[in-house]
Amino acid sequence: MVESVVAVVPDPVGSGGRWCALGADAGAAGPVESVPDLAAAVARREAAERPRWVWAATDEMYPWLLERAPVRPARCHDVKLVESLLLGMAGRHGRPRSLGAAWARLHDLPEPPDAPEAGADDQPVLFAADRQHLPQDADPLTALIAVYADQRRRIAASEHPDRTLLLCAAESAGALAAVEMGRDGLPWSATVHDELLVGLLGPRPAGGARPALLGDLSLRLQQALGRPVNPDSPAQVLPAFARVGVHLRTTRSHELREVDHPAAALLLRYKELSRIHAAHGWAWREAWVRSGRFRPEYVVGGVVSGRWATRGGGALQIPRLLRGAVVADPGHRLVVADAGQLEPRVLAAMSGDAGLARAASAGDLYAALALDAFSGDRPRAKIALLAAMYGQTSGEAGQLLAVMRRRFPAALALVEAAARTGEAGGVVRSRLGRTSPTPSASRFVDTDGADDAGTADTDGAASAGQRAARSWGRFTRNFVIQASASDWALAMLAALRRRLAAIGPEPRLVFFQHDEVIVHAPAELAAAVEAAVAAAGDEARRLVFGPTPVPFPLETHAVTCYADAK
Template sequence: MVPDPVGSGGRLCALAEDGASAGQVTAVDDLAAEVARLEAAQAPRWVWAATDEVYPWLLDRGAVRPARCHDVKLVESLLLGQEGRHRRPRSLGAAWARLHGLPEPEDAPEPGADDQPVLFAADRRHLPQDLDPLAALVEVHAAQQRRISGGEHPDRTRLLCAAESAGALAAVEMGRDGLPWSADAHDALLTGLLGPRPAGGVRPTLLSELAGRIQEALGRPVNPDSPAQMLPAFARVGVHLTSTRSHELRDVDHPAAALLLRYKELSRIHAAHGWAWRESWVRDGRFRPEYVVGGVVSGRWATRGGGALQIPRLLRSAVVADPGHRLIVADAGQLEPRVLAAMSGDKGLAAAAADGDLYAALARNAFAGDRPRAKIALLAAMYGQTSGEAGQLLAVMRRRFPDALALVEAAARTGEAGGIVRSRLGRTSPAPSADRFLDETADPGDGASPDRRAARSWGRFTRNFVIQASASDWALAMLASLRRRLTAIGPEPRLVFFQHDEVIVHAPAALAPAVEAAVTAAGDEARRLVFGAAPVPFPLETHAVRCYADAK
């Protein structure tokens, strides 16, 4: 499918299973209407250059929400990664140029919140002027099908591409539908935290008061927003800091440290989710973020501003369902440890995962009932912590859960040697870059060369990548399944929020039980698709609430 850059028409071409053209090109005056007709009759998998460009165009013109698509730009990114070419441009124009041995044009930067997008840039950017964009799309898609079929695990790659593309559909829809946001509740929260809304860009009342108290505690005028002023001011009172980061301040026994911690917390809320933020991102009672699918190398999403993936707990009371509706909040607890259990096939860890609270079961089995120590041990295994108590606990993990530790340690060795690792469905880590991944927190006096320290740092990255990226595989498969199941319930339930282990559905209260059942079924379907017969449950805890804050 290629929409016309002007008007409401476009052109369509049916494709065979291998991606080759299977019929005449059809030009239509009303592409949205034709999409609705074909969706009802055939429910095809739509192939287009980029969902984030084509799909909003269709929705603007009243198109129905398609069940499936193949996003050439996102699939190209996944396939380039599998081929060890992460940093190559992924647009349709770049993919077509590679097929023909031509120089690859660079992708344009992702647009920011205030940028005006170029209509169908992914369709037409850098293509020769005399080349038909639809012909280029068909050719590139067919080549992608050949690359998928010729890969090591074609079935897994097909599932990954389908889930990534379905995620792109959901991302556009969630941005359109928006998360219900109460301006009144938001105002009340901000006023209680910061004082009345200030005018002229000055600090809110409570921030100004905290700034004054910090100055009093340090005995001199300072700007709490300036580390260059704060570090010398602390040094003068005998507190030597390397930064004003929160983790350092928490260990400081001086009244100014506690005041600065509170100031930083409230200042972040004011900057990231304050009144100016609401004016930019909340419209018609809905927070409407712009999600970037696959925005992180592990497959997690990002956003083009707005902070959709980091709504502070303090502000969740502003997320309020419409009258007669509920927010069905679903959270996949202990997701990454369960992924490790499923991927490694470690029987002991799988048994702990099947026992509800994985950390509690781990504690009973290996750490004398000490849940906090069990959690530290498992996180040390996944993130490569070896210092202090974590190193001792890691030795226990290695003895009791050898298959789980073998998986992550093999991934770490691969990374240290400069290799790449893969998620369960085949998402790959990028090639190492010493200047980017050098562990700046490592002790230079440990005797290791800078190259060795960089290699170890990269090994810690690949150790966790196999887990985090496989968690993204599961989450995207769950999201695609849930989207399909909600459509079957009816037009009312709408996905309105997603991050790596949590979704929110907005639905009429009467449909809440059906939505909760759909969430449970989607999680189990994703488990089967991604991990096969692995005896590890991936429970999604659901809460049907009026206010997001009540779900936690």
């Protein structure tokens, strides 16, 4: 069956627009048609033929459509997101990715910079950035078709065209889901949220003052340290700890947990509650929760590994202490699905390591790994596998890594080759082709995660250049795993979105976080949703990794409250 593909642009003013059917060569396959009510016309055509819509940017076009018509397109090609992927594959991370910039590159014109991302309170103007970047005499629909055709040529010329095409389709489907989740929102009970905040922090203070419990913790911290100190100021906290014989490099939580001093426990608790107050407190709810729904703004591909980010709101970091506020509507359930041990399974599938694949097939991968190579000691097995993926070499991890290298050679060969490539200044790729930046583009990457995992440089005499190379090697070592996990997660999300639409209009995706999704559905449909989740996970496994024996199970819980799912 030949896929229907339609390029579409809105009119500069009003509610109309134009579209054109595209052929197998990605060029125009029919006349350009003008429609007076574009949203209604898109809804009718979507119902009739379910085409793949080609447009400049989903995060601009799709909200505009949803405001005007009850249309949920099955498929699209997001030019902005695809351009970002293809630029990365060509070693051009960080280049402008808008329709206007892509058009300029096609015509050897200066590339206009991307417009700044809209803030939480900004109202983006539809296609404004793309129009101002196109020459005045350039037709937006003509430019869109030309850029789409060029992208299809670049996809066909890639090392693995089928994988690249799947990656572009999954990224574009993710953009559709992101807009829908922001619009539908995650059910949020203000009453429960208030109860939780009062229990954690005390009554809501007036005038933006510090909550009572935070004030009490601050006072107790000062008493434990024997001097006045601002707990929010590392410049004051570190010297205060040093005066009582505790020498810290930072005030990060993982370092404080290793300290046997009462002030450390007090500071840890203060930091935890202060973070809740700042990131998910009363002011946060007033900004982000409307009509009983938390409505975040997801940024698809916001992290270079393919993970999402958010434009404020902290959707990807809902504290466990506040998950009780996520409550399903009466007669509904939250189907919470979590892909446990995702990155270790990705390593097993990508490397083809027979021993690691056997462990992955046993259910609890770490427990099976422990029985196979670590005398049944699950914690040590977990440390060893995380050390392999993150490049940790200090202390016990270094010794355990040697065991991993002997028992699981193919898995270690994959990550160590990726590390060597990074140390040499090269790039590595995910399973579907998402490409790491070069060290010269490191401003686009946050590599703090490797250090947080416990990585240490054991060669004190190494030059700054050698230390930088090793740090980048740790980044590329994990990039191949984390980015491939993103490939699977996006393919799963796209498959689940399609399967939920087949169930009916009521089950709605309302949350996505790396390896976890939440679907809000009528209670009588919960079992069908759980089956759809399982099928979507397996479909993503086959699409991304092929005939691997490694399972990618999604553990599901149908609950009325998010806190009950864990």
